[in-house]
Amino acid sequence: MNREEERNAKLDAMFQEYRAALPDVEPGARFMPGLWQRIEARRAASLWIFRRLAQVCVGATLALTIVMGAFLIPRLEKSSPVYSSSYVDELAADHPNTYVDILTGDIK
Amino acid sequence: MLVDFELIERARSGDDGAFNQVVQAYRKRILGTIARLIGRPEDVEDVGQEVFLRLYYSLDQLRTSEVFEPWLYRLTVNAAYDYLRRQRRRQESRMSDLSEQQVLMADAAAGGKRSDEDQRRTRIRERVQSLLGKVSEEDRILLMLKEVEGLSLKELEKIYKVNENALKVRLFRARQRVLKAFEAEGD
Numbered sequence: 001m002n003r004e005e006e007r008n009a010k011l012d013a014m015f016q017e018y019r020a021a022l023p024d025v026e027p028g029a030r031f032m033p034g035l036w037q038r039i040e041a042r043r044a045a046s047l048w049i050f051r052r053l054a055q056v057c058v059g060a061t062l063a064l065t066i067v068m069g070a071f072l073i074p075r076l077e078k079s080s081p082v083y084s085s086s087y088v089d090e091l092a093a094d095h096p097n098t099y100v101d102i103l104t105g106d107i108k
Numbered sequence: 109m110l111v112d113f114e115l116i117e118r119a120r121s122g123d124d125g126a127f128n129q130v131v132q133a134y135r136k137r138i139l140g141t142i143a144r145l146i147g148r149p150e151d152v153e154d155v156g157q158e159v160f161l162r163l164y165y166s167l168d169q170l171r172t173s174e175v176f177e178p179w180l181y182r183l184t185v186n187a188a189y190d191y192l193r194r195q196r197r198r199q200e201s202r203m204s205d206l207s208e209q210q211v212l213m214a215d216a217a218a219g220g221k222r223s224d225e226d227q228r229r230t231r232i233r234e235r236v237q238s239l240l241g242k243v244s245e246e247d248r249i250l251l252m253l254k255e256v257e258g259l260s261l262k263e264l265e266k267i268y269k270v271n272e273n274a275l276k277v278r279l280f281r282a283r284q285r286v287l288k289a290f291e292a293e294g295d
Binding site (some may be wrong): 007008010011014015017018020022023027028031034038039 | 128131132136139144157161165228232233236255
């Protein structure tokens, strides 16, 4: 066996000793309850985040609605024309002859 | 496989009872692997719980039950890697707070309380950990899985999703570095 092989063999032996020094671990009595506690805690945390996110979204929507109500609607009202007459009146005003013709039966 | 595919399928579909059975079947093996990867028995259960917690919340991403074991090993490797990184940061800050004499006194006090067998195990553990400290955390875990856990290259390929040749190269380089340190320590 040359020096390189000897070193490799020694290293392998040391790894095996290490394996033997740290055998498989039997979990303690608190392992499973502890695991489920952590699972539940994470679930609760995700739910909390989801609820918080929902609250933030609802709040933001409400705030936006108020802003729209307070600023945008009065502006829109100002810029839009005010109609005092109905659609039929406007139509009649635009086409007075046709309207009369229909009534008198001149249009067939 | 320590459990049948049907049990894993049930756990995947959200059956907590089935998940409990899967954990009970694998916990001893996984805790052993973690103990050897991190080298600190006192933190094994904590890291083990983290592995199964990650498993619980990632089971739905598992493509098929056939790849369950490599998947579980990957989660184990990642949790061990995260632990080692955290530990290194913590150790660096803790050691910088203590004087050299305080560190020596703390080591001596801890050693005095242990039995001979415990001390021998601790010596082996510390020696291997010190040798593995010469390579990166990723290579250290890879080397451990191959040399100590005895996983084959095919199994490692599934865990790391890297081809066999790339793994061989990484393993060879890591082993060479550890061998060099082993020689420097005077075998």
